[in-house]
Amino acid sequence: xxxxxxxxxxxxxxxxxxxxxxxxxxxxxxxxxxxxxxxxxxxxxxxxxxxxxxxxxxxxxxxxxxxxxxxxxxxxxxxxxxxxxxxxxxxxxxxxxxxxxxxxxxxxxxxxxxxxxxxxxxxxxxxxxxxxxxxxxxxxxxxxxxxxxxxxxxxxxxxxxxxxxxxxxxxxxxxxxxxxxxxxxxxxxxxxxxxxxxxxxxxxxxxxxxxxxxxxxxxxxxxxxxxxxxxxxxxxxxxxxxxxxxxxxxxxxxxxxxxxxxxxxxxxxxxxxxxxxxxxxxxxxxxxxxxxxxxxxxxxxxxxxxxxxxxxxxxxxxxxxxxxxxxxxxxxxxxxxxxxxxxxxxxxxxxxxxxxxxxxxxxxxxxxxxxxxxxxxxxxxxxxxxxxxxxxxxxxxxxxxxxxxxxxxxxxxxxxxxxxxxxxxxxxxxxxxxxxxxxxxxxxxxxxxxxxxxxxxxxxxxxxxxxxxxxxxxxxxxxxxxxxxxxxxxxxxxxxxxxxxxxxxxxxxxxxxxxxxxxxxxxxxxxxxxxxxxxxxxxxxxxxxxxxxxxxxxxxxxxxxxxxxxxxxxxxxxxxxxxxxxxxxxxxxxxxxxxxxxxxxxxxxxxxxxxxxxxxxxxxxxxxxxxxxxxxxxxxxxxxxxxxxxxxxxxxxxxxxxxxxxxxxxxxxxxxxxxxxxxxxxxxxxxxxxxxxxxxxxxxxxxxxxxxxxxxxxxxxxxxxxx
Amino acid sequence: xxxxxxxxxxxxxxxxxxxxxxxxxxxxxxxxxxxxxxxxxxxxxxxxxxxxxxxxxxxxxxxxxxxxxxxxxxxxxxxxxxxxxxxxxxxxxxxxxxxxxxxxxxxxxxxxxxxxxxxxxxxxxxxxxxxxxxxxxxxxxxxxxxxxxxxxxxxxxxxxxxxxxxxxxxxxxxxxxxxxxxxxxxxxxxxxxxxxxxxxxxxxxxxxxxxxxxxxxxxxxxxxxxxxxxxxxxxxxxx
Numbered sequence: 001x002x003x004x005x006x007x008x009x010x011x012x013x014x015x016x017x018x019x020x021x022x023x024x025x026x027x028x029x030x031x032x033x034x035x036x037x038x039x040x041x042x043x044x045x046x047x048x049x050x051x052x053x054x055x056x057x058x059x060x061x062x063x064x065x066x067x068x069x070x071x072x073x074x075x076x077x078x079x080x081x082x083x084x085x086x087x088x089x090x091x092x093x094x095x096x097x098x099x100x101x102x103x104x105x106x107x108x109x110x111x112x113x114x115x116x117x118x119x120x121x122x123x124x125x126x127x128x129x130x131x132x133x134x135x136x137x138x139x140x141x142x143x144x145x146x147x148x149x150x151x152x153x154x155x156x157x158x159x160x161x162x163x164x165x166x167x168x169x170x171x172x173x174x175x176x177x178x179x180x181x182x183x184x185x186x187x188x189x190x191x192x193x194x195x196x197x198x199x200x201x202x203x204x205x206x207x208x209x210x211x212x213x214x215x216x217x218x219x220x221x222x223x224x225x226x227x228x229x230x231x232x233x234x235x236x237x238x239x240x241x242x243x244x245x246x247x248x249x250x251x252x253x254x255x256x257x258x259x260x261x262x263x264x265x266x267x268x269x270x271x272x273x274x275x276x277x278x279x280x281x282x283x284x285x286x287x288x289x290x291x292x293x294x295x296x297x298x299x300x301x302x303x304x305x306x307x308x309x310x311x312x313x314x315x316x317x318x319x320x321x322x323x324x325x326x327x328x329x330x331x332x333x334x335x336x337x338x339x340x341x342x343x344x345x346x347x348x349x350x351x352x353x354x355x356x357x358x359x360x361x362x363x364x365x366x367x368x369x370x371x372x373x374x375x376x377x378x379x380x381x382x383x384x385x386x387x388x389x390x391x392x393x394x395x396x397x398x399x400x401x402x403x404x405x406x407x408x409x410x411x412x413x414x415x416x417x418x419x420x421x422x423x424x425x426x427x428x429x430x431x432x433x434x435x436x437x438x439x440x441x442x443x444x445x446x447x448x449x450x451x452x453x454x455x456x457x458x459x460x461x462x463x464x465x466x467x468x469x470x471x472x473x474x475x476x477x478x479x480x481x482x483x484x485x486x487x488x489x490x491x492x493x494x495x496x497x498x499x500x501x502x503x504x505x506x507x508x509x510x511x512x513x514x515x516x517x518x519x520x521x522x523x524x525x526x527x528x529x530x531x532x533x534x535x536x537x538x539x540x541x542x543x544x545x546x547x548x549x550x551x552x553x554x555x556x557x558x559x560x561x562x563x564x565x566x567x568x569x570x571x572x573x574x575x576x577x578x579x580x581x582x583x584x585x586x587x588x589x590x591x592x593x594x595x596x597x598x599x600x601x602x603x604x605x606x607x608x609x610x611x612x613x614x615x616x617x618x619x620x621x622x623x624x625x626x627x628x629x630x631x632x633x634x635x636x637x638x639x640x641x642x643x644x645x646x647x648x649x650x651x652x653x654x655x656x657x658x659x660x661x662x663x664x665x666x667x668x669x670x671x672x673x674x675x676x677x678x679x680x681x682x683x684x685x686x687x688x689x690x691x692x693x694x695x696x697x698x699x700x701x702x703x704x705x706x707x708x709x710x711x712x713x714x715x716x717x718x719x720x721x722x723x
Numbered sequence: 724x725x726x727x728x729x730x731x732x733x734x735x736x737x738x739x740x741x742x743x744x745x746x747x748x749x750x751x752x753x754x755x756x757x758x759x760x761x762x763x764x765x766x767x768x769x770x771x772x773x774x775x776x777x778x779x780x781x782x783x784x785x786x787x788x789x790x791x792x793x794x795x796x797x798x799x800x801x802x803x804x805x806x807x808x809x810x811x812x813x814x815x816x817x818x819x820x821x822x823x824x825x826x827x828x829x830x831x832x833x834x835x836x837x838x839x840x841x842x843x844x845x846x847x848x849x850x851x852x853x854x855x856x857x858x859x860x861x862x863x864x865x866x867x868x869x870x871x872x873x874x875x876x877x878x879x880x881x882x883x884x885x886x887x888x889x890x891x892x893x894x895x896x897x898x899x900x901x902x903x904x905x906x907x908x909x910x911x912x913x914x915x916x917x918x919x920x921x922x923x924x925x926x927x928x929x930x931x932x933x934x935x936x937x938x939x940x941x942x943x944x945x946x947x948x949x950x951x952x953x954x955x956x957x958x959x960x961x962x
Contacts, residue, residue, distance in 0.1 A: 052842060052851075052854065053843070053846075053851055056854030057854065060775070060854065066779065066782075066783065070782055070785075070786040071880050074786060
């Protein structure tokens, strides 16, 4: 991401917005530094393999060290822990084996830790890296000396385990973070790196960043538009799904605007660039989502505040514990206790708990073309109980012709059947954008009718459309009943329909020849979506500016409450009133027309947002215009909130429980390292469930808690036993 | 203590279980290099890696057993109870593999290291494949946990190590065959073998429980003695 305060490797926000030396790469943690250094030298493909090889060899040696250490420990404890010659030889052999196997681990994993420490020191902010390094060096130095001398305790396993666990933990965190931000990177990958620039001296290939407004680019079929622009020559069907959610390709020709990230399906285009580099539609869209994620949430700010004093506190506790145990049991015990405190404390879990889950959820939503512009929206959505819907354009997509009827005069006018009436009406309706006219045109098209040839079709504002039939010069009209009836001998149709059902009439030379009835088309997925929301414990209500009977028709079909007619300001007032009751209010509406209501609700969810992200007023935008995204979103929000809460609970609880134990000298540093590793993994893993878009199996998180808790307590018990 | 040949047999018979989870890994290793001889080297390196991890885990389990025993000195109860626990776990695993006990889906989230393991499995070098084996040995596996509990029951680092090594050795042939030849047995035969292996697990578990039960003693009562085999569980002298 391009934000000021984000990690150069994983793209997550840097804690506390660390910003230093321009040009120098910035990383949020040791893991990212480690992974990035390998990526730089070997490329992204080689990274995982090289990383695993390096870590794997270190782990292999560490496992050897552990086996010999355990043999040593059991010898010390066993009945044969005397000074017999055989036992001494075994001791010496085991110690030397440990020394031999520890060397490669120091070489392989000590480097990145050393670099991280140096970088901290250069910034004047020495952190836990320095202490870890000191602890490792002290443990190794003391052990090597003891081995050389042939007496005294050895702590090779401490040096190995700390290095392996710290590196492995940080790297797993880094790759976990990378995966949570993958969805946004995938979107960015839609833009090509290099483009074909058309100039006076022919065509040149150049980098996308160097393209300036006014230049002309050549885009071939099958390519994504690299930037916003206006078509100069050529025409093509454009798939705009990425930025507008519109699934039907749209034909674009000279003079038309095209957006970056959309797909040219079938034609060669010459496009004049209108946006500066990095400011195209897709880039603005991604930046908006990235800003939402890095803006953080209330919980994140809380965690950051805690993390800010957490590290100094750990350092003080470590120093105190070191001094205490040194004085009581000697230097080795002091160093081990201090090191255990530093190793077992997991500020990363604290710092990662919220952003990781938030990024994962936002990325997961983006993959489904649900764009979240405010990180806090997830928390508010999780609490929301009242779902307000706009009607037109939100629950309904338009109109359809439900019935038609010919009058007695129809036959005389040459309209032998209903299709002839519809063909005549469609000829008039063609070209009008009125919902009823569009419904007539669609209905005729659906029946495969060829519209009657017309001359001079014109619309009469607020009344209807009139035109001259090409065949016989008669004047045909399609419009409101009042208008048609008022002109001649028209009467309403005989069909009995409930009051309020919209109706139009058709006349030829002022004689009514037929009537058409309309109904609003409810989105096919609306009923299921609303039912799911209600089943989840929500309450749904339609707030509409339309006539009550029409709103009632739609609301009754969906089985939800309705309020109409509401002026825009009344809608706003109603939402504010609902908001004051304390129940979270979600407003689902049209991105442009319902802007005030969307802004007033706890969470505004918009359909039909259009390509221009700067005009969006909602917190969340359903680019696909699909209402079934709503229950999914509510579910994701609930899971995100749960994950964040669980992550924070774990991070706080873990540190609160284990740091004191380590300070008391009850936790061996090697086991402290394992516990820290487990803690990081838990936090990363629970967030990855969100990133992968798959709901965790029922109770899986609880199961993890149940599994994790005994692991830690078992580790503690074993440590106690070891001591 | 169950004899090591029986452990090798458990590994051999449990292999059908291993084929389910680890079989695909063996196939991936084979697919990277189809030459028979190279593939054999790679499969052996992978098996060695797994064996190494099992041995280290066995040593750790033996050590934990030792610590637990010394926490409760003066009896054989601890290793006996561990043996019973291991047996119960194995019986449970066997029964659920045989379909007698309905399986519960336990969710495993996306492991961030998953991609890296894949990278190692398909790497050209033998070292990488060996390391892949080392990591494969750490994958969660019920059978492994059962055997580790058994290793803990030995309450000795080197015997725990050998226990797991023996078990690991038993798992090698089936995976080697799977990795080399793809699939030798038909689907129906494999299903029969799977059921057979499941019941063998149950049997191993029962033997472990019986051996453990034979050595549990209450108060001053003498242990009843092993109903099946030679007495291998040595009482810890009341240190």
